[in-house]
Amino acid sequence: MTGPSLLSAEAVERVYRLGREVEVHALRGVSFTVDRGDYVAIMGSSGSGKSTLLNLLGALDRPTAGHVRYDGRDVADMGDPELAELRNRRIGFVFQSFHLLPRLTALDNVALPLVYRGGTPRSRRQAALEALTAVGLADRLDHRPGELSGGQQQRVAIARALVTDPALLLADEPTGNLDTATGDDIMELLEQLQADHGTALVVITHEAQIARRADRTIELRDGLLVPEVPA
Amino acid sequence: MSAREAIRVALQALLSNRLRSALTTLGVLIGVMSVVLLVSIGQGARTEITGAIEGLGSNLLFVLPGDGDFGSGPSRSRFIADDIERIDRQLPGEQPRVAGSAVGAESLQADGQRFNATVQAVTAGYTSVLDRELGRGQPFTESDVVTSRRTAVLGATTAEELFAGQDPIGRQFSIGGIQFRVVGVLTRIGGEASPFGPDQDRTVLVPVTTGQRLFGTDRIDSIFVRASSTETIEVDRSTTERVLGERLDEDEFSVVSQDEIIGVVGDILSILTTVLGAIAGISLLVGGVGVSNIMLVSVSERTREIGLRKALGARTRDITVQFLLEAVALTVLGGVIGLGLGIGGAALVAEFAPVPAEVTWWSIALALGTSVAVGIIFGVLPARRAGQLDPVEALRRD
Structure with missing residues (x-):
C-alpha cells in the first residue's frame, strides 16, 4: 500500500449531548479504512450508530474523539469551505429517500453539484446528460421527480452522485424505499459503476442480503465494530 | 457559486412560489409607494410656497412683531x-x-x-x-x-x-x-x-x-x-x-428679508417632508418585517434542500448568499413597482388635488436604495440561519 488510504476512521467516537445531564455515546471507538476501489458494506440494526458513522464519513459532522481522514488529511482540521469542497469533489451521496429537488428537472437535479464548482451551464448540462445516460435515463431528462418511479428517482440520484466523478460513493440504505426487484437493479447499477470507474463504494444497510454483496462487511453493534468477517 | 448562478437559483425559488412571493412583495411595494408619494407631496408644497414668497419680490423687507424666532409663537404687535x-x-x-x-x-x-x-x-x-x-x-x-x-x-x-x-x-x-x-x-x-x-x-x-x-x-x-x-x-x-x-424694545420687532423667510419656511417644509417620509418609512419597515418572516418560513420549509445542497458541496456562504438574494429580489421587485405607482400617484395628485406633488430624483434614489437595504437588513437573519443549518439535522431521515 503506497500513500494514505482514501478514507480512514481511527478510534472514532461521537457523543451527543441531550440536555445538560444526558449523554448518548453513538460511537465508542470505531476504526477501519477504505481504499480506492473498495466495496464495503456497513451493517447494523437501528440504533447501532450507522447513521452517525455515515455523517462522519460524509464529512457532514466531526467526531467527538478520534480522527476521520481523507487522503491522510484530518476532517477536523478543515474549515467550512474545505469541507464543502471535499464533499463536492471526493464524495458522492446516495440517500434512502433520494433527496431530489422537486421543482427541478432530472437533468437540473443531476447538474446541481456542478453549480458549486463553476464551469459554464453548457458544460454542466453536457456532464449531467452523460451521467443520466450512464444510469439509463437518457429519455427522462426533462421529467421532474414527481413524474418518475421510485427506481427512476434513485437512478437520477445516483447520476447526481456520479456526475462529479467522486472517489467514494456513499450510499445510505439505497434500496430502503424500493421493492426487492428494483432494489436489486439499483445495487447492480451501483456495483457496475464501482467496477467501471474504480470508485470506492460504501453501502450502509440493515439488510444482511444487501451487505453480503460487498467485498467486505463491517458490522456495527451498540457503537462498536463486530470483528470484520471477509465475505 | 457564480453571482449569475446565484441570482438564477434565487429567482427560480421565488417563481416556484408565485403567490407567496407576490404577497410578500406587496408590503414593500406599498411602503416604497407611500415614501415616494408623500415625499413628492412635501416637496411640491415646498416649491409652491417658496415660489409664492418669491413672487413678492426680492427687494422686500418684512417687519414682524416679536424677536424673529419662529419657534416662540405669535407675538402681539406694537x-x-x-x-x-x-x-x-x-x-x-x-x-x-x-x-x-x-x-x-x-x-x-x-x-x-x-x-x-x-x-x-x-x-x-x-x-x-x-x-x-x-x-x-x-x-x-x-x-x-x-x-x-x-x-x-x-x-x-x-x-x-x-x-x-x-x-x-x-x-x-x-x-x-x-x-x-x-x-x-x-x-x-x-x-x-x-x-x-x-x-x-x-x-x-x-x-x-x-x-x-x-x-x-x-x-x-x-x-x-x-x-x-x-x-x-x-x-x-x-x-x-x-x-x-x-x-420699541429690540425684541418687540424684527426686520427680515424675503431670503430669510424663504430659508425659515423652507426649513419648516423640509422637516415636514422628512416627517412625512419617515411615517411612510414605517410602512416600509413593516413590509421588511414581512419579508423577514416569509424568508424564515421558507428556510424552515426548505431545510432538506439546504442540507442536500451542503452535502453536494455548497459552502455556508453559498447558502447565505442564495437566501439573501431571494430577499433582495423580493424587495427590489416591490421597490421598482412601488416607485412606478408612487410616480403615477404623484402625477394624479398634481393633476386632480389642490396639493401639488413633485417627484425628485433623490426620492427615486431613496426608494430604490431603501428597498435594497430593506432586503439586506431583513434578509440577513433568515439567510444566516439557512447558511448555518447543520446538514446532519437537515438531512435526518424521518
Whole structure:
C-alpha cells in the first residue's frame, strides 16, 4: 500500500449531548479504512450508530474523539469551505429517500453539484446528460421527480452522485424505499459503476442480503465494530 | 457559486412560489409607494410656497412683531401707523417705500350676496410697495386715509363673489354692516394662502384708518419696506431697525428679508417632508418585517434542500448568499413597482388635488436604495440561519 488510504476512521467516537445531564455515546471507538476501489458494506440494526458513522464519513459532522481522514488529511482540521469542497469533489451521496429537488428537472437535479464548482451551464448540462445516460435515463431528462418511479428517482440520484466523478460513493440504505426487484437493479447499477470507474463504494444497510454483496462487511453493534468477517 | 448562478437559483425559488412571493412583495411595494408619494407631496408644497414668497419680490423687507424666532409663537404687535411714516421719512428716494397693514376677517354683503373675506386695513402706499396691480379703478389715496373714507379695493375673487359679472367700480357693499364704496379691483395673482399672508385674491383692502376703526384697534400687524435695490437692502434694514428702535424694545420687532423667510419656511417644509417620509418609512419597515418572516418560513420549509445542497458541496456562504438574494429580489421587485405607482400617484395628485406633488430624483434614489437595504437588513437573519443549518439535522431521515 503506497500513500494514505482514501478514507480512514481511527478510534472514532461521537457523543451527543441531550440536555445538560444526558449523554448518548453513538460511537465508542470505531476504526477501519477504505481504499480506492473498495466495496464495503456497513451493517447494523437501528440504533447501532450507522447513521452517525455515515455523517462522519460524509464529512457532514466531526467526531467527538478520534480522527476521520481523507487522503491522510484530518476532517477536523478543515474549515467550512474545505469541507464543502471535499464533499463536492471526493464524495458522492446516495440517500434512502433520494433527496431530489422537486421543482427541478432530472437533468437540473443531476447538474446541481456542478453549480458549486463553476464551469459554464453548457458544460454542466453536457456532464449531467452523460451521467443520466450512464444510469439509463437518457429519455427522462426533462421529467421532474414527481413524474418518475421510485427506481427512476434513485437512478437520477445516483447520476447526481456520479456526475462529479467522486472517489467514494456513499450510499445510505439505497434500496430502503424500493421493492426487492428494483432494489436489486439499483445495487447492480451501483456495483457496475464501482467496477467501471474504480470508485470506492460504501453501502450502509440493515439488510444482511444487501451487505453480503460487498467485498467486505463491517458490522456495527451498540457503537462498536463486530470483528470484520471477509465475505 | 457564480453571482449569475446565484441570482438564477434565487429567482427560480421565488417563481416556484408565485403567490407567496407576490404577497410578500406587496408590503414593500406599498411602503416604497407611500415614501415616494408623500415625499413628492412635501416637496411640491415646498416649491409652491417658496415660489409664492418669491413672487413678492426680492427687494422686500418684512417687519414682524416679536424677536424673529419662529419657534416662540405669535407675538402681539406694537406697531402703529406713525411708525410707517417715520421710517418712510428716513429712507432716500421716491416715496412711498413703506406700507403697513392690519388684518381682520369680516363678513361682506352686497345685493344679498354674502362672502367672508380677509379685510386688510392698509396704508395708501400698500399696492405700490407690494407691487400689486389693479385691473380696474384706482387705489385709494392719502386723502382717503386721512379722512377715513369708506372706500375699498377688492381682490379678484372677492369682486366676483359679490358682484358676479357686473362692474363693481362705484358699487356699494357692507363690511360688518358698514357701507363701503368700491374704487378698484386687484388683478388675479392666483396661489393659495401662505404661512405669512392670506389668499391675496380673497381679500378687501380698505384705508388703514377706516379699517382700524372697524376692528376697534390702532395697531398695525406688519410693515413692508421696499428697498430701492438688492445692494441697498442692508442699509434700508438698519435704517428701519434704528427708527423702530427709538420707540420699541429690540425684541418687540424684527426686520427680515424675503431670503430669510424663504430659508425659515423652507426649513419648516423640509422637516415636514422628512416627517412625512419617515411615517411612510414605517410602512416600509413593516413590509421588511414581512419579508423577514416569509424568508424564515421558507428556510424552515426548505431545510432538506439546504442540507442536500451542503452535502453536494455548497459552502455556508453559498447558502447565505442564495437566501439573501431571494430577499433582495423580493424587495427590489416591490421597490421598482412601488416607485412606478408612487410616480403615477404623484402625477394624479398634481393633476386632480389642490396639493401639488413633485417627484425628485433623490426620492427615486431613496426608494430604490431603501428597498435594497430593506432586503439586506431583513434578509440577513433568515439567510444566516439557512447558511448555518447543520446538514446532519437537515438531512435526518424521518
